[in-house]
Amino acid sequence: MNISIVAEAESIIRNLVGELTAPRPRECLPCYLDRVLCDARCDHTLRLTGLYRDAVAPKATALEERMQSRGGFCDCEVLMNVYESKSDHVYPCLGVRRGSTQPCGLWHRWG
Numbered sequence: 001m002n003i004s005i006v007a008e009a010e011s012i013i014r015n016l017v018g019e020l021t022a023p024r025p026r027e028c029l030p031c032y033l034d035r036v037l038c039d040a041r042c043d044h045t046l047r048l049t050g051l052y053r054d055a056v057a058p059k060a061t062a063l064e065e066r067m068q069s070r071g072g073f074c075d076c077e078v079l080m081n082v083y084e085s086k087s088d089h090v091y092p093c094l095g096v097r098r099g100s101t102q103p104c105g106l107w108h109r110w111g
Contacts, residue, residue, distance in 0.1 A: 020036070020039065020040075021036055021040070021048065021051060022051075022055060023051075023052050023055050023056050024093070026093065026095035026096060026097070026098070027056075027093045027095070027096075028093055028094075028095070028096045028100070028102065028103050028104040028106075028107070029049065029052050029056075029078070029083075029101055029103065030078070030079060030082075030083040030085070030090075030103045030104075030106075030107045031090060031091070031092075031093035031103075031104060031106065031107070032048070032052050032093075033048055033049070033052075033075050033076075033078055033079050034079060034085075034090055034091075035091070036048055037075060037076060037079070042074055042075050042076035043074075043075075044074045045074055045075070046064045046067060046068075046072070046073070046074060046075060046078070047075065048075040049063060049064060049067060049072075049075055049078060050063075050064060052101075053101070056098065056099065056100075056101075057098075057099045057100060057101050059099065060099075060101045063101055067082055070082045070109070070110070071110075081110060082109060082110060083103055083107045083108070083109060083110070084107065084108055084109075084110055085106060085107055086105075086106055086107065086108060087106070089106075090106045090107070093106065094106055
């Protein structure tokens with residue numbers, strides 16, 4: 001009985017993490033990263049950027065390389081070095097079309 005309780009708890013946690021880290025409909029990459037990184041630490045990889053790409057824009061196969069070429073070597077660096085918010089208020093996301101990796105109107109790219 002203990003094993004089934006542990007397995008059920010692990011399943012619930014996996015599902016919850018999946019829901020919390022899933023991009024919302026029409027959410028842009030910087031809004032997604034800003035939202036998720038408020039509750040989760042950066043693990044010094046582009047894991048969340050890759051999750052976003054896989055869920056929203058699977059054809060954007062060079063997304064990670066593009067972020068790295070602009071100084072975004074991990075998810076938090078994407079927000080520090082690649083995108084800049086236009087104001088202190090970046091919620092809710094203004095939305096982008098499905099398949100886009102462009103920022104919404106709340107953000108612009110550095111340089």
